[in-house]
Amino acid sequence: MATTETLEEFYQQKFNWLPDNLSQNIGHFNVFRIEDCHQPGAAPVQYSRREFYKISLSAGRTIVHYADKSIEVDGNTLLFFSPNVPYTIEMFGEARKGFFCIFTEAFLTENLRSNVHDLPMFALGGHPAYMISDEQRGNAGEIFGKMLAEINSDYRFKYDLLRNYVTELIHYALKIQPTEVLYKHPDANSRITAVFTELLERQFPIETPSQRFNLRSAKDFAEQLSVHVNHLNRAIRQTTGKTTTHHITERLVTEAKALLRHTNWNVSEISYSLGFDEPAHFNNFFKKQTNTTPTSFRIV
Known part of the structure; x- marks a missing residue:
């Protein structure tokens, strides 16, 4: 049956290893290139909840199955997912290139004045897909690039900086109208x-x-x-x-x-x-x- 995917299961399925910081009190954060996570012969991603939040940046054709919706987007897209709603993502062609980050609620709450699940993109019944222009994709890509550089650094306060980058992505999207382009099913x-x-x-x-x-x-x-x-x-x-x-x-x-x-x-x-x-x-x-x-x- 469908169960909630844990952080441990995510890492084992994607990379067959576990990071050392899964139990840190500051919560968990990590960032990846999408193309590094598509291994030949890997099992398809299941429709289920995850115990972590996710923000993804991709280009090309993507179909998002999210709660009771199927949303198809074709182009530059920022996608936001919360632990409250089951989902899966189908990516085609160029969409398999880009970035995504995952984080727990404990990681982000110190930076927010309100609860993360109250944000429009993470709220129940919210809209996870934000279509963006090439220029906006470039800006968002730069933020992800900074995340990748910082996660591998020895900077003592790097997680404070990474929290700021996640918050910046959230506010970047909040200025953009979420987009539902096409429902895969007729209704x-x-x-x-x-x-x-x-x-x-x-x-x-x-x-x-x-x-x-x-x-x-x-x-x-x-x-x-x-x-x-x-x-x-x-x-x-x-x-x-x-x-x-x-x-x-x-x-x-x-x-x-x-x-x-x-x-x-x-x-x-x-x-x-x-x-x-x-x-x-x-x-x-x-x-x-x-x-x-x-x-x-x-x-x-």
């Missing part, structure tokens, strides 16, 4: 349904008794997508003609049947892996949906 309902389906399917197959199906309700999915549960339910019903609960139940029954038929796990183990607190709850659920008990289904 928002179609997009949110596609993301819901992806998150639902990502929890399967259940491969070990210790693996657990956790997103079991419309509310769980709405929280994962950072949208109101009524909005999620309405979008899925309008797109598919079925309720959110119907889709979850249908997929849960399919997996239950597969586990009963193709594993030797006992009913209690299957019950747990499918997210039921008690085997009796699973028995009642399965019988209601199939008109037979799990044990009877297994021996037929």
Whole structure:
């Protein structure tokens, strides 16, 4: 299932190493060239939350899947992402060149008069994409260049200076109108349904008794997508003609049947892996949906 990507997982997946300063009290910061992070044969970036903030500068065609939106931009773009909202980025051609930095809230809060998650680009329901001119890209690129030089320096107060550079990027973007150029799906309902389906399917197959199906309700999915549960339910019903609960139940029954038929796990183990607190709850659920008990289904 989709989980929040930690800093440790980010470094291990991108570079197969961990920096020494992940546990510093000042919070964490690092900066990279995008092209240094695209290794041949690497697994595609997953749609999920991260436990850190991210600012990216790229050129070319980029599709950003962000909460219940898909935004396509073509050109110079500043992108802002927070830990509150799941996302993934598809980059094409020249977009694979540029810069990005990552940082934790603890790193930046000393420099801000307000909370970082209250800033427009990081707020829930905010707009992460800011299209900029060639001149503006040059200016932003210079800031990232200073970050790269400073992160490798021995200057005693380099993190104070790096905080200033991050703040400068934020204020630079705040003077620019955020841009939503094109939605990949024909409407928002179609997009949110596609993301819901992806998150639902990502929890399967259940491969070990210790693996657990956790997103079991419309509310769980709405929280994962950072949208109101009524909005999620309405979008899925309008797109598919079925309720959110119907889709979850249908997929849960399919997996239950597969586990009963193709594993030797006992009913209690299957019950747990499918997210039921008690085997009796699973028995009642399965019988209601199939008109037979799990044990009877297994021996037929």
